[in-house]
Amino acid sequence: MKITLNGESRECPEGTTVEKLLDLCKIDKNRTAVELNLQIVPRKELSARVLKDADILEVVTFVGGG
Amino acid sequence: MSSFTEEQIERYSRHIILPEVGGKGQMKLLKAKVFLVGAGGLGSPAAFYLAAAGIGKIGIADSDCVDHSNLQRQILHSTKDVGRSKAISAKETLESLNPDVEVIPYTERLNSGNIMDIIKDYDVILDGADNFPTRYLVNDACVFLRKPLSHGSIFRFEGQVTTIVPFDGPCYRCLYETPPPPGLVPSCQEAGVLGVLPGVVGSIQATEVVKLILGKGQILKGKLLIYDSLNMDFKKVKIHKNPNCPICSDKATIKELIDYEEFCQAHVGS
Numbered sequence: 001m002k003i004t005l006n007g008e009s010r011e012c013p014e015g016t017t018v019e020k021l022l023d024l025c026k027i028d029k030n031r032t033a034v035e036l037n038l039q040i041v042p043r044k045e046l047s048a049r050v051l052k053d054a055d056i057l058e059v060v061t062f063v064g065g066g
Numbered sequence: 067m068s069s070f071t072e073e074q075i076e077r078y079s080r081h082i083i084l085p086e087v088g089g090k091g092q093m094k095l096l097k098a099k100v101f102l103v104g105a106g107g108l109g110s111p112a113a114f115y116l117a118a119a120g121i122g123k124i125g126i127a128d129s130d131c132v133d134h135s136n137l138q139r140q141i142l143h144s145t146k147d148v149g150r151s152k153a154i155s156a157k158e159t160l161e162s163l164n165p166d167v168e169v170i171p172y173t174e175r176l177n178s179g180n181i182m183d184i185i186k187d188y189d190v191i192l193d194g195a196d197n198f199p200t201r202y203l204v205n206d207a208c209v210f211l212r213k214p215l216s217h218g219s220i221f222r223f224e225g226q227v228t229t230i231v232p233f234d235g236p237c238y239r240c241l242y243e244t245p246p247p248p249g250l251v252p253s254c255q256e257a258g259v260l261g262v263l264p265g266v267v268g269s270i271q272a273t274e275v276v277k278l279i280l281g282k283g284q285i286l287k288g289k290l291l292i293y294d295s296l297n298m299d300f301k302k303v304k305i306h307k308n309p310n311c312p313i314c315s316d317k318a319t320i321k322e323l324i325d326y327e328e329f330c331q332a333h334v335g336s
Contacts, residue, residue, distance in 0.1 A: 007301075030250050033241045040308045042243065058303050060290060062246050063221040065254035066108045066196035066264070 001053035012051060019047040022059070031062045068093075074166065078120055086282045092120065096166065098279045101125040101188035103176065103204050105156040107254070107264030108194030108218045108271060110142040115272040116192075117160040117167045121279075124160060125188055127172035128152040139261040176200055178323035181207045190275050192216045194268060196254065198245040199326035205230065205238035206323050209313050214278050216271040221251075223260050223296040225267035228286050228305065229274045233314055235287035240308035240315075245326055263295050 003012045005025070012021060018041055022029045034041045035058040041049055051057075070078070070089070074096075081087045081095075100121050102109045105128040116124060132140070132147045132155055140152075147155040153171035160169045172184060181203060185191055191213050193204045201219070208215040208230065215230040217238060230237050270291065277283045290303045313320045 006303075028250070030247050035303075035305065038304075038306050040240065040243070040306075040310075042310070060226070060241070060292065060303060061224075062242060062251050063219040063224055063226045064196070064198050064201060064246075064251055065220045065259055066104050066106050066194040066218070 001051070003051055003054070004056045006058055016051050017047055018045075018049045018051065018057070021051060021057070022046070025059075027059060027061075033060050033062070034058075035060075074120075077164075077166075081119070087280060091280045091282070094279055095120050095276065096122045098190070099123040099125070099188045100190050100192060100275055100279075101185050102127070102192045102194060103200060104128055104194035104196060105140070105142055105152040106130075106136065106194060106196055107139045107220060107259065108268040109156070109192070110140045111265045111268035112192055112194060112218075112272040112275070113142060113156060113160055114163065115269060116275060117164045117169070119272075119276055120164060120166050121275075122166070123168045123170065123188075125170045125172060125184070126153050126156045126160075127174075127176055127184070128156070129173055129175040135255075139259065139264050141265070176203060178203065178325045181323065182211065185213065186211060188213070190214050190216070190278050192218075192271050192275055194218055194264075194271070198251070201238065202245055202326055203323060206313055206320065208232060209237050209239075210323075216274045216278075218264075218267045218271040220259055220264050220267055221254065222257055223263060223294060225263055225293040225295070227267055227270050227274070227291045227293070228289060229278070231285075231287050236305045236307045237311065237314045239313050239320075240311045241290065241305050243308070243312060248327070260295055263293075266293060266295065 078092045081092050082089050098121050105126050130152050132143045142156045142159045151173050153173045157169040157171045195201050209232045212232045218227045290305050292301045
């Protein structure tokens, strides 16, 4: 299936969870905010949310310096 | 103040001739009160441009003193200021740039006990803090007081900016519900930061503040601007109000300010 991650289309195996996708992309889930189809996915639900075809994700990383 | 002096007409002439600003807009700027959290990397350029623009009153809070390692990017301060209070150094720099501006320095650290009282009389808040406890504190206080907030943050080569208009658009917690686990996100002190990066990010924040005061243009409400200086890429990500936001949604659970523990030494001059 195809999903869109940060504006770029990519292939993703059926049954992939958001957490798995972050792992595949080497993104640390504790340092990110994930928006799936315009809704924020709470950190504790990342491992339970299974991606569907045509899902759109935006992943942004915590930045705190000033 | 209801009319300009001759000196002011000359000083602000390039603003006044802009139809979007004009005399009326310049007067709004001169009557505006802006509070800056931090006189460091982001606060420096932001405060410079806001003072130059003639913001009537600028409050600037920083409990740190100037360190040699700050001078690579914190342009409010000079070599002679090393060891001095950043807030006081900022006041001197800004008032010598523009005597129209009254600068109120706050040398105490912001916390749940003092922030509401300190920021309540300001129109717009600009967050240039260098640590997560302060960022959450400032967001929450702005939500409680319904104050518009320009959020900026930097790390290595990356910057993020968004403009928070409480209840009208998403707040910081809509995006990042809770602070990251302690120690997980390195500070600028630990990870480094390109000196000119906050110059860009803080200037964008100042632009947002000026537009908020003028009521002109489009602001970064509901948008997170991500700047990658290494690849010179600007990207805008739409962010939405979180229906489960712990502070600004109908299901809000946070009813009072929280003093999160300091996770690391991030507040020392990053």
